[in-house]
Amino acid sequence: MSAKPQRHRRARRLTFTALALTAGAGAMVAAALPAGAASGGGAAKSRTVDVQMLSFNDFHGTLEPPQGSSGTVSERQADGTTKAIPAGGVEYMASALREARKGHEYSVTAAAGDMIGASPMLSGMFHDEPTIEALNKLGLDVTSVGNHEFDEGKTELRRMAYGGCHPVDGCFEYGKTFGGSQFQYLAANVTDEKTKRPMMSPTFIWKKGDVKIGFIGVTLEGTPDVVTAEGVKGLKFGDEVETINKYANELNKQGVKSIVALIHEGGLPASGAYNYDCDVPGAGAGISGAIVDIAKNVDPKVDALVTGHTHQAYACNIPDPAGNPRMVTSAASYGRLFTDTTLTYDRQTKDIVRTPLSSPKPVQKVVSRDFPKAGDMTELIQRWNALAAPIASxxxxxxxxxxxxxxxxxxxxxxxxxxxxxxxxxxxxxxxxxxxxxxxxxxxxxxxxxxxxxxxxxxxxxxxxxxxxxxxxxxxxxxxxxxxxxxxxxxxxxxxxxxxxxxxxxxxxxxxxxxxxxxxxxxxxxxxxxxxxxxxxxxxxxxxxxxxxxxxxxxxxxxxxxxxxxxxxxxxxxxxxxxxxxxxxxxxxxxxxxxxxxxxxxxx
CATH class of the missing domain: 3.90.780.10 (5'-Nucleotidase, C-terminal domain)
Structure with a gap:
């Protein structure tokens, strides 16, 4: 189906929404779909199904709880003051994500780059192999590259994805060869200067049963400005919007109508509190920065934007070029938060239902240290710490x-x-x-x-x-x-x-x-x-x-x-x-x- 009818179909849904809201119809989405189309389970297959998307960004190999202010998030209180909440640490993050997935038949976990690079010693000393291992255990499905994925160059990034021992330092654990990522790395706007082809996969299609969601991953076009010349040697970084729109069209041609863009570029909300509502009208409300123009120009075929790079927390509605509501999210950094987003998938149109009442607003969830430590992550940290201890301590x-x-x-x-x-x-x-x-x-x-x-x-x-x-x-x-x-x-x-x-x-x-x-x-x-x-x-x-x-x-x-x-x-x-x-x-x-x-x- 061409892109134009798809946009018209979505526009008709929004027109109905406006009429339903004017008439006081609270069950707008249910009214807009045929009988039996309510979201959820049941003996008969419903027309819509809620897909949980858990997302985070800018992890930077932070396996242990970060020190100082990097280990807290700012929480806005009812009286307008803020409170620092201790957060982060992969032992707690694993438990938090696993708890969040309970009761969700359809759940995908995605990230927006800088999973590695600029990492603390526990990961950085071992060329971030411990972090890739931890992300595999976390159940990450897909991530875009970020600028820090290029800190050690394209060959090392490919090793992170495909495995093998370090070409200079060799294998760090006796009898073990690094296996690489079990999740998909995406680099749609990073091309090899010689071949003109993407250096890694541009898209990924997540499937469960008859539900399909396509992901496009890009890093900021300005990556060469924030990475050493050696790290980006032989690579070209393209425009984020042009790249996303190109691959959104390609996914549509493959029959994938539900699309999420993973973008390692971000914005600056008016408040640093993770629970600040940037959609509430009033003084200081909103978000600024590069992601705003990107969001306003990315094709309406794309249903949600997961972003990063600025290390900020936000879940903002920035309408797409057709005026449709579209969420743009970021979950701070260092594994202190993750975002829980509900994507309402229509089995008939194969698209995400994007109306004000179709699904709840994304929620920022704190990786609190009140969660129990995940035993497998504790074992991972102890194992790598034992190797690092003679130098690290x-x-x-x-x-x-x-x-x-x-x-x-x-x-x-x-x-x-x-x-x-x-x-x-x-x-x-x-x-x-x-x-x-x-x-x-x-x-x-x-x-x-x-x-x-x-x-x-x-x-x-x-x-x-x-x-x-x-x-x-x-x-x-x-x-x-x-x-x-x-x-x-x-x-x-x-x-x-x-x-x-x-x-x-x-x-x-x-x-x-x-x-x-x-x-x-x-x-x-x-x-x-x-x-x-x-x-x-x-x-x-x-x-x-x-x-x-x-x-x-x-x-x-x-x-x-x-x-x-x-x-x-x-x-x-x-x-x-x-x-x-x-x-x-x-x-x-x-x-x-x-x-x-x-x-x-x-x-x-």
Whole structure:
């Protein structure tokens, strides 16, 4: 059947909905379908059936409960205040998902990318094999790729999908060969530059009995901007909307009318509370960000969008181009939440019934630590921890209090300052590069440094495993020549979006480097040029400075294109080695205090 009649049929259902609501007909869906078409079971096969879709995103190999603010979700209370709820940990997530599936004959589990990459040491040290094993046990059916699936390149991603031992490190467990994913990875908009074909499957059709739902998986078109050049070498990333619409047509030609898009791109809700209702009219209601334009342009053939990348929680109705209601969801990150969505499947049309009363709104469910631990996940964690323990438990240094990083809402993060200081100290010696300052991308800070270990004592010890969790990429450090003008341009590239747009990526800077951000202004004018100073002296646009940064930034990552114009590059130690060397100089008697985060003055 062509796409046009399909859209007309859906439009007629919506017209009836409006009439039924005007007449006060509460049982609109039942009235719109023939007798006996009510959803549910029964001896006779009903026309519609409810399919449960459980979804999550941005898991990032977080098998153990995440520390600090990364291990909580914000819950909106009846009085308008918010409350932090401890959440996350795959032992609890497995129990939560298994409990949610009870009583549901039709249930599919889907994800929207970044299942691996930027992972804590328990998974990252073993190239994320433990996470793939855990996701298999969780019952994941399908996921799109995200940008972090490319952290180690396309060959390693294919190994995650198809199995085999690591080409360098070999097999991690004696007598065992890594089997790969039992779920389907989708990469519809990622093509091989030589063959022009998708590097992995573009679509997946989930079937149970006579119910069929098609999934299309894409990552953000801007993946090359947020991954090292080596990670995306030989690949091309296409437009999300064009790709989804193309494969929606192909699924329709195969007789699949019910379609879900898994998109590793997201939005920013007006509230950070997981239970915030972004569909309630009023001040501050709604959602912004890249996913809004994507949702407004994805073909009406697609019935729901599961999204990610921004690590936010939302379940918003963004109407499709035909004006039909369509849900767009995201479940925060690190396995702290999952979304429970009911898809009402019409056996006659083979399509999802998308009307305001056809099914309940998606529900965000907290992976509470009140759930019992799943025994199989506990065994998995213990097994891999035993392999990691000799290195992971090694003390690296001491801190005197929590050092906020990933969870900090401020543009300047204490942990970002500490990391930049560590890089400057390691690379300042003349024979190490002669760095005069260091800059660090905020996305590379993957966790907080918690004074009290998760479930343990509060002794301020920072272990190798904890340091690895903060800096998991092992990016090599570069020391390069940049002019003062180029440095100022880099600062301006942080804030070239509109004043009320998505949060800009603010570079973290080493001690002695200071400047002012005036957020009351627009674009590049937000950087007060006269305020940019190094050790008290104004930056000279014509002078050359030696700047330390990781290889991701040196390659122009995160949109800092001016940084690619550097000269006289010297490659140094890894970012993790620099970080640990800095930690090693502390002691129980002289721990590192959280930096004051007073290098960037923000005017609001």
């Amino acid at each position: 090694r003390p690296e240094g001491y801190i005197s209090a929590d050092v906020p990083g990933r969870g900090s809402e401020a543009p300047e993060k204490p942990l970002g300052d500490l990391i930049a200081d560590a890089q400057l100290e390691a690379l300042a010696p003349a024979d190490k590069g002669g760095a005069q300052l260091a800059i660090m991308n905020p996305g590379g800070i993957r966790a907080d440094l918690a004074y009290k270990a998760a479930g343990g004592e509060g002794d301020g010890v920072v272990t190798y495993g904890e340091a690895y969790t903060v800096q998991p990429f092992t990016n090599m450090m570069n020391v390069v020549d940049l002019t003062g003008a180029q440095l100022i341009t880099a600062l301006q590239q942080q804030v070239t979006g509109p004043v009320n747009g998505p949060n800009p990526k603010i570079l973290q800077v080493s001690k002695g480097f200071t400047y002012t951000l005036d957020m009351t202004k627009a674009g590049a004018d937000r950087v007060v040029v006269d305020s940019v100073r190094l050790n008290g002296a104004a930056i000279d646009p014509a002078k050359t400075y030696r700047v330390a940064m990781n290889e991701f930034l040196a390659g122009g990552g995160d949109g800092f294109t001016v940084l690619k114009e550097h000269k006289n590059k010297l490659v140094g130690a890894s970012d993790l080695d620099c970080f640990n060397a800095y930690l090693n100089k502390s002691s129980a008697a002289a721990p590192i205090a959280p930096p004051a985060a007073d290098r960037i003055t923000v005017v609001k």
